[in-house]
Amino acid sequence: MSEPSPIVLxxxxxxxxxxxxRTGFELNGFVVHEAGTxxxxxxxxxxRPIDIVIVDLGLPDMDGSDVVERIRSWSTVPIIVxxxxxxxxxxxxxxxxxADDYVVKPxxxxxLLARVRVALRRxxxxxxxxxxxxxxxxxxxxxxxxxxxxxxxxxxxxxxYRLLQVLAQHAGNVVTHQHLLKEVWGSIHMQDxxxxxxxxxxxxxxxxxxxxxxxxxxxxxxxxYRLAHTADAENGAAVTATVG
Amino acid sequence: xxFTISLHRLRQEMRGLLLTLCLVGIVTAGIFTFVWSVGLTRxxxxxxxxxxxxxxxWGLIAALFASACGVLASAFFFFPPLYSLEIRDPQEVINLLxxxxxxxxxxxxxxxxxxxxxxxHKREIDLRDLYAFSRRIAVAFDVSDIQxxxxxxxxxxxxxxxxxxxxxxxxxxxxxxxxxxxxxPQVLAEIEKLExxxxxxxxxxxxxxxxxxxxxxxxxxxxxxxxxxxxxxNLGRPSHGHSDADDLRVRVDAVLxxxxxxLDRLGIAQAINEAxxxxxxxxxxxxxxxxxxxxxxxxxxxxxxxxxxLSTAPALAGEPKLQALVQxxxxxxxxxxxxxxxxxxxxxxxxxGVKPRMEWADPSDILDSALDRCRKKxxxxxxxxxxxxxxxxxxxxxxxVKQALVQVFDNAAKYSPPGSTxxxxxxxxxxxxxxNVSDQGAGLSESELPHIWDRFARGERTASLTSGSxxxxxxxxxxxxxxxxxxxxxxxxxxxxxxxxxxxxxxxxTVHPMESxxxx
Numbered sequence: 001m002s003e004p005s006p007i008v009l010x011x012x013x014x015x016x017x018x019x020x021x022r023t024g025f026e027l028n029g030f031v032v033h034e035a036g037t038x039x040x041x042x043x044x045x046x047x048r049p050i051d052i053v054i055v056d057l058g059l060p061d062m063d064g065s066d067v068v069e070r071i072r073s074w075s076t077v078p079i080i081v082x083x084x085x086x087x088x089x090x091x092x093x094x095x096x097x098x099a100d101d102y103v104v105k106p107x108x109x110x111x112l113l114a115r116v117r118v119a120l121r122r123x124x125x126x127x128x129x130x131x132x133x134x135x136x137x138x139x140x141x142x143x144x145x146x147x148x149x150x151x152x153x154x155x156x157x158x159x160x161y162r163l164l165q166v167l168a169q170h171a172g173n174v175v176t177h178q179h180l181l182k183e184v185w186g187s188i189h190m191q192d193x194x195x196x197x198x199x200x201x202x203x204x205x206x207x208x209x210x211x212x213x214x215x216x217x218x219x220x221x222x223x224x225y226r227l228a229h230t231a232d233a234e235n236g237a238a239v240t241a242t243v244g
Numbered sequence: 245x246x247f248t249i250s251l252h253r254l255r256q257e258m259r260g261l262l263l264t265l266c267l268v269g270i271v272t273a274g275i276f277t278f279v280w281s282v283g284l285t286r287x288x289x290x291x292x293x294x295x296x297x298x299x300x301x302w303g304l305i306a307a308l309f310a311s312a313c314g315v316l317a318s319a320f321f322f323f324p325p326l327y328s329l330e331i332r333d334p335q336e337v338i339n340l341l342x343x344x345x346x347x348x349x350x351x352x353x354x355x356x357x358x359x360x361x362x363x364x365h366k367r368e369i370d371l372r373d374l375y376a377f378s379r380r381i382a383v384a385f386d387v388s389d390i391q392x393x394x395x396x397x398x399x400x401x402x403x404x405x406x407x408x409x410x411x412x413x414x415x416x417x418x419x420x421x422x423x424x425x426x427x428x429p430q431v432l433a434e435i436e437k438l439e440x441x442x443x444x445x446x447x448x449x450x451x452x453x454x455x456x457x458x459x460x461x462x463x464x465x466x467x468x469x470x471x472x473x474x475x476x477x478n479l480g481r482p483s484h485g486h487s488d489a490d491d492l493r494v495r496v497d498a499v500l501x502x503x504x505x506x507l508d509r510l511g512i513a514q515a516i517n518e519a520x521x522x523x524x525x526x527x528x529x530x531x532x533x534x535x536x537x538x539x540x541x542x543x544x545x546x547x548x549x550x551x552x553x554l555s556t557a558p559a560l561a562g563e564p565k566l567q568a569l570v571q572x573x574x575x576x577x578x579x580x581x582x583x584x585x586x587x588x589x590x591x592x593x594x595x596x597g598v599k600p601r602m603e604w605a606d607p608s609d610i611l612d613s614a615l616d617r618c619r620k621k622x623x624x625x626x627x628x629x630x631x632x633x634x635x636x637x638x639x640x641x642x643x644x645v646k647q648a649l650v651q652v653f654d655n656a657a658k659y660s661p662p663g664s665t666x667x668x669x670x671x672x673x674x675x676x677x678x679x680n681v682s683d684q685g686a687g688l689s690e691s692e693l694p695h696i697w698d699r700f701a702r703g704e705r706t707a708s709l710t711s712g713s714x715x716x717x718x719x720x721x722x723x724x725x726x727x728x729x730x731x732x733x734x735x736x737x738x739x740x741x742x743x744x745x746x747x748x749x750x751x752x753x754t755v756h757p758m759e760s761x762x763x764x
Binding site for chain 1 (some may be wrong): 526541542543544545546547548549550552554556557558574577578581600603604605606608609611612613615629631637641642643646
């Protein structure tokens with residue numbers, strides 16, 4: 001990265017977690033700020049320019065979701081939440097409050113860095129108005145509303161395209177079922193997850209090289225879907241993706 | 245005889261009197277025939293027959309009434325002057341007086357006999373019930389058995405709806421749980437009051453009247469032993485007058501005293517205490533496991549995170565031995581994390597039950613993410629997937645089903661040799677989806693087969709060769725059951741592989757054609 005070092009704010013009450021995160025981020029060229037409580041974290045986010053916020057769910061003074069809500073009330077800075085397993089309902093709530101993604105504890109630093117990079121890239125893409133998203137062999141041109149797979153243009157129905165478009169706008173980050181349903185079918189169908197299942201199945205037949213083990217349109221069980229990104233390649237998925 | 249007579253009682257009494265009158269009428273008609281055909285004139289003594297019958301069947305009042313009717317009838321019909329209540333012959337007057345004396349004595353004797361008979365019959369029934377009760381108590385297995393025995397016994401003896409509560413707290417919980425035994429809040433309040441009272445005796449002993457007008461009698465089963473709990477007896481609407489309710493109250497207290505004596509004799513209080521203690525110990529253990537595992541999760545997150553940072557550290561880049569050590573730290577932490585997650589799942593199942601978050605899910609999505617999670621564990625096995633393209637959607641908690649599948653894959657990987665094949669197949673059948681996971685591993689013997697779903701179950705043949713807590717399949721089974729499905733294990737025998745089948749119900753999803761695609 002030739003740009004100036006991105007600044008990360010870590011809000012976590014566990015000093016050991018903050019310590020390894022600091023080391024991990026600094027090794028990868030980030031500037032790190034720390035906060036031990038929610039209040040401190042919110043203040044730190046107002047005081048200096050921050051590129052990305054990492055928030056732990058269980059803070060001593062307030063719930064992580066409150067921190068997300070408060071920061072979101074004035075800032076669009078990417079927020080990634082550290083959550084525990086089997087708390088899907090909580091993850092969904094956090095994402096709806098404006099968190100960009102979550103990582104389940106315990107996690108490896110590479111996993112978190114991947115999510116952070118995706119979120120940062122999305123932010124910069126949004127700022128520069130970059131019109132197209134590429135995931136492996138798939139390219140979605142948001143300006144001309146065309147989708148190509150290995151250079152060949154795909155024919156998608158309007159709803160299939162809309163689904164792909166919403167996912168592409170959040171490329172790399174998870175998008176909740178509710179958000180997708182609202183964007184594609186309207187708010188009265190927010191509970192009708194079976195529409196989504198059937199459409200995702202159809203869409204995968206068109207865009208996935210092997211629809212049985214999807215690598216591009218990935219399921220996040222109990223939460224939503226994610227359009228895979230560069231970062232996911234290291235998880236074993238043979239996907240290389242570049243933006244723009 | 246109490247002066248207040250209930251309507252019901254009065255009606256019964258009236259019926260007795262009416263029937264008595266009929267009897268007297270019949271006797272009169274009979275004597276009349278005799279007088280006509282035979283010329284017999286002194287038939288008064290025959291009126292003792294209705295007196296006897298009335299005394300045996302309807303009691304003293306009816307018998308006295310029969311005597312009076314007899315006197316009047318003979319005076320009217322048979323003593324000259326006929327058809328007038330006047331009696332001319334003094335000898336007939338003496339006859340009649342004698343008849344009255346005999347009739348009254350007979351009435352009393354006969355009705356007393358009747359009462360004795362009734363009482364002994366009732367006592368026999370009570371004794372039989374009490375005996376059945378004590379037999380049932382003696383074989384009762386746990387607290388709830390004992391409680392339901394007490395409840396059933398009281399219901400049978402008092403012949404009213406009886407609800408038993410262990411404690412006031414239980415009362416509130418029960419009222420919510422048991423829709424059939426809807427207990428009004430006034431009763432719950434009374435139970436709470438009773439529990440707080442020093443001697444656990446009701447202050448007034450009067451029934452509590454609920455909003456719907458039904459009266460409930462609330463009592464501690466035994467004032468001495470709090471273990472037995474409280475009963476609420478539904479007395480119904482008190483519209484029949486008060487004496488009924490009073491009778492019942494006396495009866496309830498008597499039955500309770502009997503029941504308590506039986507419970508004391510069998511040492512039930514101690515048994516209940518012991519059973520409760522056992523339950524509490526279990527709860528404590530669960531709570532301990534639960535909190536300890538949550539506490540362990542936090543430092544583990546630091547260990548794993550730190551290990552991953554170390555492994556990428558430039559300082560270690562040229563140190564393969566140190567790198568390997570760091571790798572070990574990480575993989576061991578991962579293993580520990582797995583065990584802790586299993587413990588957390590296990591406490592979740594046994595403490596507050598599994599609460600699935602149902603949604604429409606694609607079974608292949610669930611399978612895919614379970615396989616993804618187990619990728620590392622399955623890396624030394626060949627995986628063969630056989631999934632139809634048109635699998636129906638299932639309405640389940642996908643995360644729970646995935647975790648169950650992860651446990652099954654974990655088991656298959658653990659108990660089958662590296663290089664062997666693990667087959668995963670899915671098919672829809674009769675409104676259900678069946679997922680089969682087959683391995684070519686250790687298999688199960690007939691004696692092992694029924695126990696694999698037990699908590700902490702571990703095969704004796706393999707326990708020394710593989711690590712594990714024996715929680716995996718138990719957790720999987722509980723998670724699948726919470727989703728309305730069931731699990732099955734099939735094995736041809738030791739060394740011949742195992743197939744685990746997971747069945748999930750398929751519900752019909754409706755997709756309106758207008759929502760499907762055309763519009764935009």
